Amino acid sequence: MPFTVLNSRMVEAGVGPGERLFSQRGAMLAYRGEVSFTPNIQGGQGGIGSMIGRRIANEATPLMTVEGNGSVMFGHGGHHVQVIDLAGETLYVEADRLLAFDGTLQQGTMFMGSQGGVMGMVRGQVTGQGLFTTTLKGHGSAAVMAHGGVIELPITPQHAVHVDPQAYVAHRGEVRNKLSTALGWREMVGRGSGEAFQLELSGQGTVYVQASEEKL
Amino acid sequence: MTGPVIHDVHTLPGNDNVNPYAFSVDLQGQWFLQKGKMIAYYGRIEFHGIGHGRLDRLISTSFHSPLHAADWVVAEGQGKMLLADRAFDVNSYDLDEGNLTIRSGNLLAFQPSLSLKQSIIPGFLTLIGTGTFVAASNGPVVFAEPPIRVDPQALVGWADCPSPCHHYDHRYLRGFLGELRARTGIGGASGEEHQFEFVGAGTVLLQSTEQLMPELATGEVPAEPGVPGGGNHGGQSGSHVPQLPGNLGGLSRRFGL
Numbered sequence: 001m002p003f004t005v006l007n008s009r010m011v012e013a014g015v016g017p018g019e020r021l022f023s024q025r026g027a028m029l030a031y032r033g034e035v036s037f038t039p040n041i042q043g044g045q046g047g048i049g050s051m052i053g054r055r056i057a058n059e060a061t062p063l064m065t066v067e068g069n070g071s072v073m074f075g076h077g078g079h080h081v082q083v084i085d086l087a088g089e090t091l092y093v094e095a096d097r098l099l100a101f102d103g104t105l106q107q108g109t110m111f112m113g114s115q116g117g118v119m120g121m122v123r124g125q126v127t128g129q130g131l132f133t134t135t136l137k138g139h140g141s142a143a144v145m146a147h148g149g150v151i152e153l154p155i156t157p158q159h160a161v162h163v164d165p166q167a168y169v170a171h172r173g174e175v176r177n178k179l180s181t182a183l184g185w186r187e188m189v190g191r192g193s194g195e196a197f198q199l200e201l202s203g204q205g206t207v208y209v210q211a212s213e214e215k216l
Numbered sequence: 217m218t219g220p221v222i223h224d225v226h227t228l229p230g231n232d233n234v235n236p237y238a239f240s241v242d243l244q245g246q247w248f249l250q251k252g253k254m255i256a257y258y259g260r261i262e263f264h265g266i267g268h269g270r271l272d273r274l275i276s277t278s279f280h281s282p283l284h285a286a287d288w289v290v291a292e293g294q295g296k297m298l299l300a301d302r303a304f305d306v307n308s309y310d311l312d313e314g315n316l317t318i319r320s321g322n323l324l325a326f327q328p329s330l331s332l333k334q335s336i337i338p339g340f341l342t343l344i345g346t347g348t349f350v351a352a353s354n355g356p357v358v359f360a361e362p363p364i365r366v367d368p369q370a371l372v373g374w375a376d377c378p379s380p381c382h383h384y385d386h387r388y389l390r391g392f393l394g395e396l397r398a399r400t401g402i403g404g405a406s407g408e409e410h411q412f413e414f415v416g417a418g419t420v421l422l423q424s425t426e427q428l429m430p431e432l433a434t435g436e437v438p439a440e441p442g443v444p445g446g447g448n449h450g451g452q453s454g455s456h457v458p459q460l461p462g463n464l465g466g467l468s469r470r471f472g473l
Binding site: 006007008009010026027028030031032036073075076077079 | 363385411425
């Protein structure tokens, strides 16, 4: 059930019998038909183990399960919404940016600190993402929130992309990310450019960037 | 890369949006507007409070809400007037012998050919007649047709259809566990236990987020038996303004459940 984009901040999704969607709690704006919204204590798929994993990783955003027969409109906080269709790849996104996603997508939690050792840890601090991120894998769609519009930048092996950590929204594909620093004596004396930290994404895939440096 | 578009009195659109956040009124005569929503104007325009002197007549013809007249002014004259409201999306709507009920905080301005009345639903105003009005919303407005159930915070207004009723998801509200969930948020409230349900023929206006615009007091209604929202001075709890449990979602989010 793909998402229909109603406007820059609102999407509509159909739910049929036997299908289910996950959405952030309180993000439903309206619905038609007989649809039920069940609070999902586990914060998504998997069993209790996955739930504990998400709690530890601080990726446990309140989710609800949407089931029934009808269509539901989603929107949250006036943020812009970007629909990302996945065909077997993996999407890496912060859990609190997920507005809604297909139940057919496999949800997981990934330790990002393993990429790049100590710099990986620093990366988590600087981007405010922490060390963990949520992964969605499989065939289906996800609606991701961003402050301001979303720009899609392709990453190819020849062209790595540098992103301001605060503007980073999500990425997908076979992408390595690394925090690159441009710290010099200017930063030490307080005359920095304000762009000392950048996220370098290399490999094959896509990165989504928001048109704002404000976190959600 | 083009620079910013520079408007003058002739290139400003007449009764149309300049951009999603500002609306230009081609004023020939009178318009009602909420205080403080005019950002600029060309021409000779005077702004008067309602209910003084010769404008008193207007109250009886098109402004039937004497109790919140203090929040409105009449713009009178000839020229182009720009309206905006805290960078919210602004849209104009045309009514043709119709009626539309809108949340009081969302209405910015209207033509005097429309008449404004207080809805019997507290916090809402009804516009009746033929003419144009301008309303703001937090995010673009989506039009939907009933039957539909709407998050109370996402509702902007409705046209032509009967007033909504409350819809509760009884599976989650009933019983001891339901009560516990509702009061504490423990056990998980989906935040979607309560909606406004619309049936019949008409159009429902939704804004794209559940963040409300600050509400404007619509004035009190007479404390009479049988008047919804009346009798705000305590006493009979039966006629109290209904307490909407619509902020359950906020509660549960705070609990992190």
